[in-house]
Amino acid sequence: MAKLFTNARLYQEDEQVFRPNAWFVVANDHIVSRGTNDVPSDFSSLETTDLQDHYVMPSLINTHVHIANRVFPVGANQLIKTDEERIQNGLANLQTLQQNGVAFARALATTNDLDIDIAKRAEQQNLIGLQTAGRAITTVGGHGSKQGIVVATPAEMWAAVRGHFLAGVDNIKLFASGGIAFSPNEQPDDVQMSFELIQAAAQAVHEKSHARLAVHEEALEGVKIALRAGADGIEHAFDADDEAINLFLKTGATLTPTLTAPYVIVKRGDGILPEWMVKTAYKWAPRHMRALGQYAKAGVKLTLGTDAGSPLNGFNDTALEAQLMVMAGATPAQVLQAATINGAELLHIESEYGHLKTGAMANFIVMDQSPLENITAVNLPTVYYKGKLVSEAPDRSGELQYPLNKGSLDY
Numbered sequence: 001m002a003k004l005f006t007n008a009r010l011y012q013e014d015e016q017v018f019r020p021n022a023w024f025v026v027a028n029d030h031i032v033s034r035g036t037n038d039v040p041s042d043f044s045s046l047e048t049t050d051l052q053d054h055y056v057m058p059s060l061i062n063t064h065v066h067i068a069n070r071v072f073p074v075g076a077n078q079l080i081k082t083d084e085e086r087i088q089n090g091l092a093n094l095q096t097l098q099q100n101g102v103a104f105a106r107a108l109a110t111t112n113d114l115d116i117d118i119a120k121r122a123e124q125q126n127l128i129g130l131q132t133a134g135r136a137i138t139t140v141g142g143h144g145s146k147q148g149i150v151v152a153t154p155a156e157m158w159a160a161v162r163g164h165f166l167a168g169v170d171n172i173k174l175f176a177s178g179g180i181a182f183s184p185n186e187q188p189d190d191v192q193m194s195f196e197l198i199q200a201a202a203q204a205v206h207e208k209s210h211a212r213l214a215v216h217e218e219a220l221e222g223v224k225i226a227l228r229a230g231a232d233g234i235e236h237a238f239d240a241d242d243e244a245i246n247l248f249l250k251t252g253a254t255l256t257p258t259l260t261a262p263y264v265i266v267k268r269g270d271g272i273l274p275e276w277m278v279k280t281a282y283k284w285a286p287r288h289m290r291a292l293g294q295y296a297k298a299g300v301k302l303t304l305g306t307d308a309g310s311p312l313n314g315f316n317d318t319a320l321e322a323q324l325m326v327m328a329g330a331t332p333a334q335v336l337q338a339a340t341i342n343g344a345e346l347l348h349i350e351s352e353y354g355h356l357k358t359g360a361m362a363n364f365i366v367m368d369q370s371p372l373e374n375i376t377a378v379n380l381p382t383v384y385y386k387g388k389l390v391s392e393a394p395d396r397s398g399e400l401q402y403p404l405n406k407g408s409l410d411y
Helices: 083-099 111-124 154-167 195-206 220-229 242-251 260-267 275-298 318-328 332-346 375-379 397-401
Strands: 003-012 017-027 030-036 047-058 060-065 102-107 129-131 137-139 149-151 172-175 213-217 233-236 254-256 364-367 382-385 388-391
Touching (some): 060 318, 083 382, 137 154, 149 154, 154 195, 195 220, 220 233, 275 318, 364 375
Parallel strands (some): 102 129, 137 149
Antiparallel strands (some): 382 388
């Protein structure tokens, strides 16, 4: 049955403004007509929802999550022990994302390739869309080498990528530098993967026109290596300089900064997580923020991903990432673009996601103020998925248990 939504301030993606007095019609899960001012008489008999002059924009796209992980609470006695438990936890995490205004997510590194099964079950249960990457590919002794696929040569890399595609993944994720959370014996600026290895991955990935190569690179030199080698997107990027910026602009690669990941380690984890982990996050979080500001001001194409599933990084924290991006120096308009159409284009889903034009899936969030003026408006939206009301009060129980009240960062 078709539905009419009226009296909306509807986001105009091309102009980056909210247009008042807007209306739109939803049928078969999609927007089939829209306009401003008077509603055509053809639609006058439809079931109608008055959006009361509130602000309406496309639902968010979170391009970096670890979908099967359990975040709250922490502790060895809370560890998930079976694959079926991980799958059920992944489905619960998708529900949390959905309730918080996310319509599509990308899993980047999942134990035992379980994201493939989670994505299939999510479709059966009418949960949000999920693209997969299986286990991350890493190097001998590298970041995530205990959980991922370890390769040492370009031939092994090519075989690992092709094997992943045979298993049914949508994208490929490389762990190419050190990080914060896996080991006290590495740092984010450790370059761990060579140009030749990343190039082999890029060549294998780009034989599949639909696929993208996402590269975990926190090291500045690693960012440059990955961009030269053909990465489609860089995850994290804790430092910036003119050369890295120019490589982003030249290649058109996207940056998903995941500012939330080190931030919550400090702001939730001080006194809870291992001391070495918090100490590393303290060191790098401010540099991470400064780097994102440099990339944003230079016009590097941004997407929004939270790294949800990393330590104390909840699946209800997507809006927090938007707020941190603005605090770092991105404009609210850049962040809305990152969280919608840029994410959709990266995942090749822009025909139906990332905008509210005719033909788009009717996934949208409703806010009582403009996020262009106050980005925190995206924090507690009313959520519609396929034209149906999903949530008016997102679950914040995890935040109540682990509030952002620890640490002493200067932002």
